[in-house]
Amino acid sequence: MSRRGPVQDGDELLARLGSLTAQAREQAELRRSQVELAIALQRGMLPAEMPTAPGYDLAVRYVPAHHGLNVGGDWYDAFYLPDGRIGLSIGDVQGHNIEAAAFMGQVRVCLRALASVTNDPGELLAQTNDLLLSLGSDLFATCTFMRLDPSTGVLESARAGHIPCVWATADGKSGVGGDEGGPPLGVDAGMTYPVTRYRLTTGGVFVLLTDGVVEGPSMEVDQGLDQVVRLAGIAAVAGMDASSLATAVIRGADQVGHEDDAAVLVVGHEGAEAQL
Template identity: 75%
Template sequence: MFRSRSVDDGEELLDRLGTMTTRARELAAIQRSRVELAVELQRGMLPRDLPHLPGIQLGVGYTPATHGLNVGGDWYDAFPLPDGSIGMSIGDVQGHNIEAAAFMGQVRVALRALASVTADPGELLARTNDLLVSLDADLFATCTFMRLDPRTGTLDCARAGHIPHIWATADGRSGVDDREGGPPLGVLQGATFPVARHRLTEGGVFVLLTDGVVEGPSLSLDDGLAQVTRLAEIAVVAGMSSDALARAVMKLADSVGHEDDAAVLVVGHDGGTRWRRPTDP
């Protein structure tokens, strides 16, 4: 009698384990599908083509983070503005799920739409921020927006809680631009975003990043920025293209042990055209 009950109990336990295993596999398959959908959503929202102008090179790199079942909301973008300049943005949405990927698309579309109203990076980020706050989405995004005047090489830049960008010139100078920025987008109504002015010199580059490129378990943010600065220095001395520099930076991202998306946007001057000075007619 005791033996029969033990056999019955064992069979019941095996049945329960089988049911639990099947359910776990079904849930894992559903979650994998959600991750695959989010990754496709991200990739579909990234620009298919980048602007082409004489003397200007744009290079980009992007890797979605699919560590475990997470997916993030990093993006890059570059597009022509109504006044003939080029708008460039890079950013990172809080969170690691399909909602973050969808919110990334909203931010990118908002930046493009509002850039037709104002090309000033500070005002553009302020308008985008107020729009996102009004949506009450419980998400926020960090972002850098740059406007490049292709006639003069002038770069106007504003940051919203985002990590600094990096620059290097053909005469051996380089640095990390850590000047003051504003808060992340979607957090504080009426926030302001200071604008910094730069100049893209012949043979020089600017490197815009998300933190997944330069920060992770194997690398601190400061060390990561220093390594990218060194890569930019080497690139301008060696005359590397913006595409080649972007690929080199993404190799660094593979080594940091990050669990986040990684995106990079490089803008460079290849010497193919001469800028007109801002004071020239």
């Protein structure tokens, strides 16, 4: 009996398996290149330096997610405003791909550009929202924008669908920010964003973060926020600097079991207490 047929069938099967393996390798290389590009976009769009002000300490920590070849669109930013105050923003873009990383850059640029023409955080988010909608993207972003006045310690905050900030004072008080907030940016036109006024006193800290720090498969967001509240409270009482607190918070993010970006921005007041 001839064995030519089965041998040919086996050769054809091996050839097809080889072709599929080569295609899989090509797809993996392409995906890896996309991830590397997205990470480069992220790092290139984030600020290289933090603004400084006498008596204040700013620190950031950022861990991009690339588990499973995914990359998110979290960002942080801090910059001087025309009136001498400091603008602070942190946010999270929907999605985990190059488009999310690119959209993150657009949001950050919009916030910076519009901050030069409006000094109200709520109005800034409203204008950014409408500008993003005009770009025609299907993506949206959550965001918190704060304006710090170093001469008084006053922080004015507006929130667009983002998780709240955490605060702590040197006398042992700590908690989660209670600002009302509005919807995410890029969803509906004509939205309004209420402004909440806080005061950063001597030895106090404010912690801005993204949900990758406090929410994941191993921890619900309320538990994660409680964890950051405890860390902030300990740091304020112990006189820990902003950099050490930011490191502690980002390390705590490992407990949530997340595969998302994780960003932390800490503002501490170390100087003589400002008077309103």
